[in-house]
Amino acid sequence: MVPESIKMKLYDAAKNGDIATLAELLQRDPNLVAEVLYARSRNVLHIAAMHGQESIVEMLKFHAQLARDLDSQNSTPLHIAAARGNVAVASRLLSMAPETLWWRDVHDMNPVHIASMCGNVLILTELLRLDHSPAMERVHRGQTVLHLCIKHRHKAAFDFLLPRLGELICAKDDDGETILHLAVRCNRLTLIKDLVERTQIDPQTQNSLGKTALQILIESKPDISRDHIQMLKPLKIPSTNKISKVFPNLSDTTMVVVVLIATMAFQAAISPPGGVWQEDTTSHKAGDAVMASSHPKLYKHFVRANNTAFVSSIITIFLITTRQPSGRIFFLLISLLAMWVSLASISVSYGASIMVVSPNTKTQSLVVLIIIVVVVSLGIIGFIFAYNIIREWYLRRTSDHHTALQRLETPADTLLSLVDVILRTSDRPY
Template sequence: MAEKKLYDAATIGDLATLQQLLQANQHLLDVVSFPCLKNVLHIAIKHGKDSIVEEVLKINPELALELDSKNTSSLHLAAARGNVVIAKRLLAIAPEMCWWQDGHDMNPLHVAAMKGNEAVLEEMLQLDTIPATARLHRGQTVLHLCVKHRQLGTFTILVDKLGDLVNAQDDDGETLLHFAVRANQLEIVEYLKENNKLEKLTKNSAGKTALDILNESVRDQGTYTKMKTILKKYSNQSIFQNLPRYTEMTMVAAILIATMAFQAAISPPGGVRQEDGFDEEKSRYFKAGSAVMAVKHPKTYKQFVNANIVSFVSSTIAILLLSTAGSSDQWIFVSISTSFVWLSMASIAATYGASLVMTNPNMVSFQYGNVILIIAFIFGPAIHVIYIFGSTEIRKRVKRLVKKVSPNCVAV
């Protein structure tokens, strides 16, 4: 009879009855167990009766550590219901419950993410993010779980906290993009695209990309066209989609050009004078270490030096920008440094052309202006094409930056 009254009190939140029962039998909470090994705390949390939960935890906090027959903890139940007040109370008693797995190998963070309970999820993530990285059935991540259950809110929270998991694959080689396409989750696909969270289209163990899966699935006319357009862009991504790798490549190119320019400055074409002397042909006295071509071809050598200086300075500026770029505005620094690398490449090409004119007897009559024309003919169209395609991405990013900054400006 007491068990039935205790169960009813926990279900409807009758605190007065609970207190009366405990006055009659102070050990009642310890000895009573309901079906599936649930205790009174499990029942109260499941029905959202905060007053009962507080009273029970005040009397016997050890009940929070008990599991039911399915290995479900009190925190699992609070996460499923989305009760952040109870979740905080339980975490204060036993923060290690974040790690506990139920019969489906899910910990409370997985449950909160799957149910879309953002407040509880954020509370647990503040305590520890590592439990959220635990893998589920067939190697799936908590992000896969969010996609399967259509929980964009908890998905975005987890992506911000666990960015490295975005490109994770399960045991079948399936990425979040594969899952989103299978579940016809256009919002997830758009979010991944807008925030540049995926590097590229990858193939699963069956050799299929997300675009292949989309083309093979039953077409939803409301989402198919938009989703296909996005996935095609992933197949041909801009440099900003793989920014870390592009930054490394740009840095290597800038360092290489700076090294070449420095070497050309200390070892000019034609070499340097070994001893002091007088050049009778030019009627000019020279010192040891001076460039031979400075006397033989003074005009072209001056152009060589100018081009080499531009190459060295622009490449070192690119190195400086890339090495000081912050994570939030990295794309801005990379965009600017790319322009300097282009300039340094064109300048080092001009340096090379001047070297050929000065040192090759067959090119004595070849004017340095022709070298510049050849360089412009080669670099001009290439840079123009890159700018056309790259500037679209830059404009989009500038617009996003302005949108973020403008509300702050208005607030100020």
């Protein structure tokens, strides 16, 4: 049993960094530090870490078990150093027991989570110097270290972690909310702008209640006046960026279409309409298309259209799989044009096939089919163009702010615009 006076003397030495007293006590009893516990089940190393006494931690470096001891909150000395922000102490404790970097306290947080919550960037730099894995661990309700930084208003720590933890940028917590949702809920307006402009977070992402960050922001700011709505001009984003954001969905749809067309063209090539000859004769060989003998002129049109459909489909597939269109408008236009050529060509091929298998159909009607395909294609393009013009005109004239917000160019533009209005009409920095 250690006398109370010795316990207090040891406590004061650890608290005040009194190396001489600590050396004297250890000389009398080398096991003293392992036998003494203070309030909340804390040992001498907990006390030294709490008061930032690096010299005491250095003296106790051969007592590595002290760095692994847990207090009543399941906190190691490294947890305490991470919260206090003493880099030198944290570095020495980490070298004594590196495995404690992963250990969690009663709040399910490891030292990296504690440092993020407290905004200690220098501590984070030291803790993550060799391995970023502890920062990838989730905490209560599936939140990440980025969620913690936003919740506790530590932008410096957030800016430090963001480029190092790319996998967590779009991560959702147990409520389905990204860091963008949380930034909106915590009214971090300047941070919202940074997130939309600097990261790949999709503003259309919905939480478990089916709400986007934009919807949450509109609900939290019901007092935005009609005059302010006039200020909601979408921030200009380069067209290539918009195309890059739209391209994944566009490419998936295009890929399905062109693969189907390529399959149809290939099938038509090996099984032409009317079938193939089954035996050799003086006029043909087995395997030749019957259509080539019965409708030679129409067969030439069929082969040309079918080959065009197949080749243009292959070109489109090649462009999409190499991902060239996602950043270059030129390649995207080529892939779209190739898809349209595939659609038109397979339509002509279909028309030629119908003429062969349907009785009393004249070859000249193929010209009519080509004209119909061209007219319909141009009509669809014209309709889309007219729709966009009318839509833009309507958005300029609408006065209802919910309608306007929901119909501006993109969710990202709208979110940025609303944040810009609130920042300009509010005295608060966030």
